[in-house]
Amino acid sequence: MARADEPQRLNTPGRRKRSLLPKIRLDRDAFGRFAEGFARFMGTARFLVWMTVIIIAWVLWNVPFGPPRPRFDEYPFIFLTLILSLQASYAAPLILLAQNRQEARDRVATDRDREQAAQSRADMDFVAREIAGLRMSVGELATRDYVRSELRAELRAILAELESTGHIESDDAPDPAPRPSLRTSVERRRDRPRTP
Numbered sequence: 001m002a003r004a005d006e007p008q009r010l011n012t013p014g015r016r017k018r019s020l021l022p023k024i025r026l027d028r029d030a031f032g033r034f035a036e037g038f039a040r041f042m043g044t045a046r047f048l049v050w051m052t053v054i055i056i057a058w059v060l061w062n063v064p065f066g067p068p069r070p071r072f073d074e075y076p077f078i079f080l081t082l083i084l085s086l087q088a089s090y091a092a093p094l095i096l097l098a099q100n101r102q103e104a105r106d107r108v109a110t111d112r113d114r115e116q117a118a119q120s121r122a123d124m125d126f127v128a129r130e131i132a133g134l135r136m137s138v139g140e141l142a143t144r145d146y147v148r149s150e151l152r153a154e155l156r157a158i159l160a161e162l163e164s165t166g167h168i169e170s171d172d173a174p175d176p177a178p179r180p181s182l183r184t185s186v187e188r189r190r191d192r193p194r195t196p
Contacts, residue, residue: 031097032097032098032101034094035094035095035097035098035101036097036098036101036102038091038094038098039091039094039095039097039098039099040098042091042095055080058073058077058080059077059080062074062075062077063075
């Protein structure tokens with residue numbers, strides 16, 4: 001059964017146990033940059049050349065041929081094997097860390113590319129809809145020939161109305177002074193060759 005003061009006791013800070021060893025805090029980004037630099041250096045020809053030169057010098061120094069000198073590693077070269085295995089045991093995790101950081105960077109770049117591709121797709125869809133709307137609007141616009149035919153029809157209707165009311169003379173009636181009627185001047189203008 002819980003006591004009444006127990007929630008209060010949970011909210012009060014307790015004593016921390018002190019560890020005997022101090023905590024080492026490393027800057028993860030600085031260590032990651034170091035790992036990437038190390039992995040990058042290990043993948044170069046310079047590293048392979050220097051490693052080959054050091055191993056050849058090590059073997060030549062420790063072979064029993066030549067002048068007498070102090071040797072620190074005899075023929076099966078156990079110390080050299082130990083050094084190379086230590087190098088490999090440290091290089092593998094550093095290379096993996098560098099690969100993980102590169103993978104995280106690639107994932108961020110891929111996500112950014114995916115967002116940009118989605119935005120481009122949305123923009124293209126919008127532009128396609130706008131173009132389709134413009135095509136439909138242009139299809140409803142009156143063309144030059146349509147406007148001319150409509151104007152001619154209206155002009156004929158106006159001329160017919162004016163002739164029926166007697167405001168202009170008919171072409172059939174004899175005219176003492178021959179002058180061109182409005183209808184013939186319109187027809188002459190219509191028959192004229194058009195220049196674009």
